[in-house]
Amino acid sequence: MSDTSSPDINPKYAWRELARADGLKRPAADRLADFLEVYGHYDEATAREQAMRCVQCPDPLCVTGCPLGNRIPEWMALTAEGHFSEAAAVLHSQTNLPEITARFCPSDRLCEALCILDGKAQPISIRTIEQFLNEYAFAHGESEMAAVAPNGLTVAVVGAGPGGLACADALSRRGYAITVFDWRLVAGGLLVSGTPAFRLEKSIVERRIEMLRKHGVTFRLGAKLGEDFTCAELRDDFDAIYLGFGARKVRDLDLPGRNLAGVDQALTLLLQAQAALTGDGGRIQVSGKRVVVLGGGDMAMDCLRTALRLGAREVVCAYRRDAANLPGAHSEYENAIEEGARFIFQAAPMAVLGNDLGQVTGVRLLRTELGGAGAGGRRPFRAVAGTEFDVTTDFVFLALGFEPVPLPNDSLFSALSLNDKNGIAVDENQMTNIPGVFAGGDVVHGPSTVLEVVRDARRAARGIEAHLADQRVTRPRLAATVLGGSQ
Ligand SMILES: Cc1cc2nc3c(=O)[nH]c(=O)nc-3n(C[C@H](O)[C@H](O)[C@H](O)COP(=O)(O)OP(=O)(O)OC[C@H]3O[C@@H](n4cnc5c(N)ncnc54)[C@H](O)[C@@H]3O)c2cc1C
Numbered sequence: 001m002s003d004t005s006s007p008d009i010n011p012k013y014a015w016r017e018l019a020r021a022d023g024l025k026r027p028a029a030d031r032l033a034d035f036l037e038v039y040g041h042y043d044e045a046t047a048r049e050q051a052m053r054c055v056q057c058p059d060p061l062c063v064t065g066c067p068l069g070n071r072i073p074e075w076m077a078l079t080a081e082g083h084f085s086e087a088a089a090v091l092h093s094q095t096n097l098p099e100i101t102a103r104f105c106p107s108d109r110l111c112e113a114l115c116i117l118d119g120k121a122q123p124i125s126i127r128t129i130e131q132f133l134n135e136y137a138f139a140h141g142e143s144e145m146a147a148v149a150p151n152g153l154t155v156a157v158v159g160a161g162p163g164g165l166a167c168a169d170a171l172s173r174r175g176y177a178i179t180v181f182d183w184r185l186v187a188g189g190l191l192v193s194g195t196p197a198f199r200l201e202k203s204i205v206e207r208r209i210e211m212l213r214k215h216g217v218t219f220r221l222g223a224k225l226g227e228d229f230t231c232a233e234l235r236d237d238f239d240a241i242y243l244g245f246g247a248r249k250v251r252d253l254d255l256p257g258r259n260l261a262g263v264d265q266a267l268t269l270l271l272q273a274q275a276a277l278t279g280d281g282g283r284i285q286v287s288g289k290r291v292v293v294l295g296g297g298d299m300a301m302d303c304l305r306t307a308l309r310l311g312a313r314e315v316v317c318a319y320r321r322d323a324a325n326l327p328g329a330h331s332e333y334e335n336a337i338e339e340g341a342r343f344i345f346q347a348a349p350m351a352v353l354g355n356d357l358g359q360v361t362g363v364r365l366l367r368t369e370l371g372g373a374g375a376g377g378r379r380p381f382r383a384v385a386g387t388e389f390d391v392t393t394d395f396v397f398l399a400l401g402f403e404p405v406p407l408p409n410d411s412l413f414s415a416l417s418l419n420d421k422n423g424i425a426v427d428e429n430q431m432t433n434i435p436g437v438f439a440g441g442d443v444v445h446g447p448s449t450v451l452e453v454v455r456d457a458r459r460a461a462r463g464i465e466a467h468l469a470d471q472r473v474t475r476p477r478l479a480a481t482v483l484g485g486s487q
């Protein structure tokens, strides 16, 4: 436990006396020279001071704004008193991947946007304090998973993305024997394959996977559902199944010039950049070139910032709405601007322009007008005829999000009900229409957020527990050799 003496500040008015401390960012010029993370962590004194700014609202709006129901005021109070281990324990009781949710959470649109101080003073730096607590807990060995007696029940988790990992973590802590299957050779899903390391260094995900392995979770990598094993086999061999195999079918855009050389998916550049960090080369070379990214979400920001790190000479984002309607975290937009990206707002793509060699030379955009607040708070837009303009570029990257993947070739899937987004339909416990088969994350919603993915996994873990308690199922464990794949 840490020192509990208070710094020399009147806690009642700390929010007035102390400014919010931002400034833990590495300078943009340094960031552009590598793929390392952007943010540093508070030291203990700063974490305490910043937590002290929280006024402990009786009806905390910050909690209402968190999809995981993070008990923010409780761990703020403990942090302010210097009880960091206890604070981390409260924080960790609401999420299974705290070090990842804290990095990916668009807090400036959720808890921090709703913080009561916003308007009177700058909101509490909830996300940064959260990151401090996570690293404190890891550094002091307090994130280790406590040994638990096996309960004799087995669960197959398909997909080692954040959803699969969170579900494995939640169930493994309850004594279930978990086997996680993934067709890739590296666990972590989009967190590892698509997200740039400056957002999340891969060692952070590896640390979590190592903890799960040490706790007895088995990873069968290189094993593809629909090819190396079937859902029906899993049903025979496990007591329950969690499907978390994501939705990695990128949206395309049917534009004139779509097939010109130099038009690619943003995810392709991101995957290539990640692979390059581990030594593989890549076919897309943006160094010294001009780049336009179409879209405004997290993937667009990551693509802009990756292109800048790869040496692109000019990097422009064209988005149909305005800055206030960008779907991702505002902080990532600010980071992109600091690093040199330029934004053209209220511009919809009409065509990609090319030369006689079939290479991209530009993109034609059309101005848009925004209407009043629409469903979900985002404003609808309408293209304005006669406002076309061209932007010269060598590359166009599409960052338009994901759609549910066609379900793997598996006889059981023909019996699964789908929802209106073409994802797998689930009930309030994440159970599909097939008893004992649960699903969550992007495979249910299409593109979503890590917070929602972890929330689904936690719900499913509770649902599986309740379902198996009802069924009183006691089936033999799957023989490890049945399904193949590497450990
Ligand atoms: C560039 C980018 C930036 C993002 N930024 C953010 C952000 O800032 N904040 C945020 O909250 N979210 C962000 N997201 C979204 C977030 O990464 C996803 O919502 C999340 O990873 C989905 O988790 P999942 O576990 O459902 O699926 P995934 O992460 O897609 O994992 C699914 C896993 O299933 C495996 N799999 C697929 N098919 C099979 C099969 N047939 N057999 C076996 N295994 C299979 C895959 O290999 C994969 O490992 C971003 C996504 C991208 C691409």
Ligand code: SF4
Pocket (backbone or CB within 6 Å): 053, 054, 055, 056, 057, 060, 061, 062, 063, 072, 073, 076, 114, 115, 116, 117, 124, 126
């Ligand atoms: S809304 Fe802000 S001040 Fe109130 S409890 Fe939450 S973090 Fe603290």
